[in-house]
Amino acid sequence: MTTTLEFFGHVIGGVEVPSLDGARFDTVNPWTRQAWAEVALGSRADAEAAVTAARQAFDEGPWPRMGYGERQRLLHRLAAAMEDNADELAAADSRDMGKPLNQCHHDVARAAMNFRFFADHAKMATAEALPMDTGHHAYTRFEAAGVVVAIAPWNFPLMLESWKVAPALAWGNTVVLKPAEDTPTSATIMARLALEAGLPPGVLNVVHGYGADSVGAALTEDPRVDRITFTGETGTGKIISRAASANLTPVSLELGGKNCNIVFADAELDNAVHWSIQSIFRNAGQICLSGSRLFVERPILDAFLEKFVASAEAMRIGDPLNTETDFGPLASEEHFHKVKGYIDTVEQWGGRILSGGVGEGWQVKPTVLVDMPLDSPHVTEEIFGPVVIIHPFDTEDEVIALANESDYGLDAQVFTENLHTAHRVSARLQVGTVWVNCFFIRDLRAPFGGVGSSGVGREGGNFSREFFTEPKAVVMQI
Ligand code: NAD
Numbered sequence: 001m002t003t004t005l006e007f008f009g010h011v012i013g014g015v016e017v018p019s020l021d022g023a024r025f026d027t028v029n030p031w032t033r034q035a036w037a038e039v040a041l042g043s044r045a046d047a048e049a050a051v052t053a054a055r056q057a058f059d060e061g062p063w064p065r066m067g068y069g070e071r072q073r074l075l076h077r078l079a080a081a082m083e084d085n086a087d088e089l090a091a092a093d094s095r096d097m098g099k100p101l102n103q104c105h106h107d108v109a110r111a112a113m114n115f116r117f118f119a120d121h122a123k124m125a126t127a128e129a130l131p132m133d134t135g136h137h138a139y140t141r142f143e144a145a146g147v148v149v150a151i152a153p154w155n156f157p158l159m160l161e162s163w164k165v166a167p168a169l170a171w172g173n174t175v176v177l178k179p180a181e182d183t184p185t186s187a188t189i190m191a192r193l194a195l196e197a198g199l200p201p202g203v204l205n206v207v208h209g210y211g212a213d214s215v216g217a218a219l220t221e222d223p224r225v226d227r228i229t230f231t232g233e234t235g236t237g238k239i240i241s242r243a244a245s246a247n248l249t250p251v252s253l254e255l256g257g258k259n260c261n262i263v264f265a266d267a268e269l270d271n272a273v274h275w276s277i278q279s280i281f282r283n284a285g286q287i288c289l290s291g292s293r294l295f296v297e298r299p300i301l302d303a304f305l306e307k308f309v310a311s312a313e314a315m316r317i318g319d320p321l322n323t324e325t326d327f328g329p330l331a332s333e334e335h336f337h338k339v340k341g342y343i344d345t346v347e348q349w350g351g352r353i354l355s356g357g358v359g360e361g362w363q364v365k366p367t368v369l370v371d372m373p374l375d376s377p378h379v380t381e382e383i384f385g386p387v388v389i390i391h392p393f394d395t396e397d398e399v400i401a402l403a404n405e406s407d408y409g410l411d412a413q414v415f416t417e418n419l420h421t422a423h424r425v426s427a428r429l430q431v432g433t434v435w436v437n438c439f440f441i442r443d444l445r446a447p448f449g450g451v452g453s454s455g456v457g458r459e460g461g462n463f464s465r466e467f468f469t470e471p472k473a474v475v476m477q478i
Helices: 044-059 068-084 084-096 101-125 158-170 185-197 217-222 234-245 269-285 298-313 334-346 396-404 419-428 461-470
Strands: 006-008 010-012 013-019 024-029 032-042 129-131 136-144 149-153 174-178 205-206 227-231 251-254 262-265 293-297 352-358 364-370 386-391 411-415 433-436 469-477
Touching: 006 149, 006 185, 006 298, 010 084, 013 293, 024 084, 024 129, 024 269, 024 352, 044 149, 044 174, 044 205, 044 364, 068 084, 068 101, 084 101, 084 158, 084 227, 084 433, 101 158, 101 461, 129 419, 136 269, 149 158, 158 185, 158 227, 174 217, 185 205, 185 227, 205 352, 217 234, 227 234, 227 461, 262 269, 262 396, 269 298, 269 364, 269 386, 269 411, 293 298, 293 396, 298 352, 298 364, 298 386, 334 352, 334 386, 396 419, 411 419, 419 433, 461 469
Parallel strands: 006 032, 149 174, 149 227, 174 205, 227 251, 262 293, 262 411, 293 386, 364 386, 411 433
Antiparallel strands: 010 013, 010 205, 024 032, 129 136, 136 469, 352 364
C-alpha cells in the first residue's frame, strides 16, 4: 500500500514552492520511527532565491516603510492566527521531534506571545534625546538593519524561531528563516499564517535544508545579508561566525550549555526537587538551559536523592501525541546514539546509574548518575539528553568553583531560603541567567544569552533592538 505524505514547501517571496531541483526529504516521527511528512530539500540556489526575495521586500516593499503601528497590527494578527491554529502547530512540532503535545502547546502559546511582545515593544520604545552643553541636541534613531537570516535548532522549533523572527520583523527587517532539518514543518505553517495575516510577500521567507555545504552555509556566506541570528551547537556557532566575518555581518549566537543547579541545605526541598526535575527532564533533557550538573549540599543529599529519583521514575513516558505523556523519545536516531554513548561508558568512568538508562526505540529514560569523576565527559560535555550528574558539596566557595569550572555559561539555578546566599551566589556565577528557586520563567525585556562557549550577544527587549537595528545618532544645532 502506498500512502501520500503531506508536503511542506519553502515559502519564498509570498509563495509556497518546492525546491528548484525538485528534491525532497522525509521528516520522521521519533516515536513511530516512520516518515510522517515530506519537505522541500533546499540547495544553495533555493537559499539565494530566498535572500533575493527578502532583499527585494526590504529595498522596495512596504514593510520597512509602513511604520511601527501598522506592523504591530499585522504581527498581532499573526499571533492570533497562531493561537487559532495551535493544534496544527503543536502537532507538527510533536511529530517532528517527539516532544509531548502538551509541552508543544505551551511552546505555541509562548511563540504567539513573542510576536505580541516584540510588536508592542517596538511601537512603545523610546529613543534617548541628549541635550548637550554646546546647545546641540543629539538623539537616536533605530533604523531597520535589512535582511535577517535566522537559523534555528530542533529542540524548541517554533518557539525559538519566533524569538528571532518576531523582533526582527517588528523593527522593520525582512527575514529568511532556516529551521533545523529535523523539525521543519511548523516553520512552513507559520509562514503560511503570516501571509494569511497580511504580511507582504518576501517579508518572512522559509527555506528548508541542511546546514554545512548546503542552505545554512549559503545563507551565512551571502553578502546581501545584514544580520545572522543563530541558535545551536557551539561548534556550528564558530563555523557561522567565521563565515559571517568574511562579510563583516553581525552575528548573535545562542549556543550550548552545561548548566549547574545548586541546592543548598536550607532550600525548600519539594520546590527544589520540582524545578530540578523540570530543568533536566522536561523535553527529555533536550534543553540548552538544562540543569545537567546538579550539586546538592551534603546534609540533605540522601533526602534530596530519594525525592528526586521518585519524581524521575514517576514521569509518564509514552506516545508524545497522548496528552497524558510528559516524557517522549529523543528527537532522532542519531541523537539517541549520541546520548546512549554517554550512558554506555558510565561504569567505565567509575560512575553509577542510580535510575533510568536506555529504553525502547529511541528512548532514554530519566537517568540519574552519581559518583561520576568531575573530569569525565559526562560532567564536562553537553549531553543534551535526560541525563543528570548529581554531586555533593560542602561549602559555598567549593560549589561556586565547581559551577564556574565549565567552558559554558548559559544559566544556573540556585535553591536556598537565605536571601543573602541567593544574591551573593547569583553575583558570583559566570552565566547569562540565574534562576533562584525556579526555572524557565522569562520576562522578555530581560537579556537572554550566555557567556564563554554558550554564546555571543544578548537578545530580548532592548537587547534585540540593538541587534536588529542600526542605531543612528542625529546631532542638531538648536
Ligand atoms: P546544530 O548546531 O547542529 O544545528 C542548528 C542549526 O544550524 C540547524 O538549522 C542546522 O541545519 C544549522 N547548521 C548546521 N551547520 C551549519 C553550517 N555550517 N552553516 C549554517 N547552518 C548550519 O544544533 P542542534 O543540534 O539543532 O541544536 C542543539 C544545540 O543547540 C545544543 O547545543 C543546544 O544547547 C543549543 N541550543 C542553544 C540555545 C540557546 O538559547 N543558547 C537554545 C536551544 C538550543
